[in-house]
Amino acid sequence: TQLLEQSPQFLSIQEGENLTVYCNSSSVFSSLQWYRQEPGEGPVLLVTVVTGGEVKKLKRLTFQFGDARKDSSLHITAAQPGDTGLYLCAVDGSSNTGKLIFGQGTTLQVKP
């Protein structure tokens, strides 16, 4: 059983479309992180959300942390081919070590 469930698992859209991906759990978290991973590379941290209901924007990307701090969403406006990649959410699996627990990811393909 996955602690973090991401949906959809795969998404293929045309350039210019909007999309939302989700990261859900039944557990409450003190914070949640979103990463993007491109083929052949390591994950790169996009944002950390901490407060329930928090919304953070990174250019065309909007991240929201659920009010109950159990879930999060990532919305991309006017997607571009450069947004193609694997989007991963992650939470801290231990207050002592900082080890991360990842969702299985959403693979996004943006076609020109």
Next chain:
Amino acid sequence: NAGVMQNPRHLVRRRGQEARLRCSPMKGHSHVYWYRQLPEEGLKFMVYLQKENIIDESGMPKERFSAEFPKEGPSILRIQQVVRGDSAAYFCASSNSNNQPQHFGDGTRLSIL
């Protein structure tokens, strides 16, 4: 480039051989994490080390896998007597404390023939 450096980027081994994966953390970072990623999946935590100490190895398989982070030199993830199921991408991340963001390397892709 002051990022996390992993080598080799690609490693091919035959069943029964040993695989050694190296990770040089970012300058100034003394905390190293290893993760494993299977195709189309997220990353799974394996082990967390500080200089000369294993802090958390709860994600390491009980046999054949070991990790070290010596006082001098890179962190090493060692897999003995590799099997086909060990084929994966292995990522290293480093940070300057256990509650600071982790910076990832570009991984070592291990293929077992």
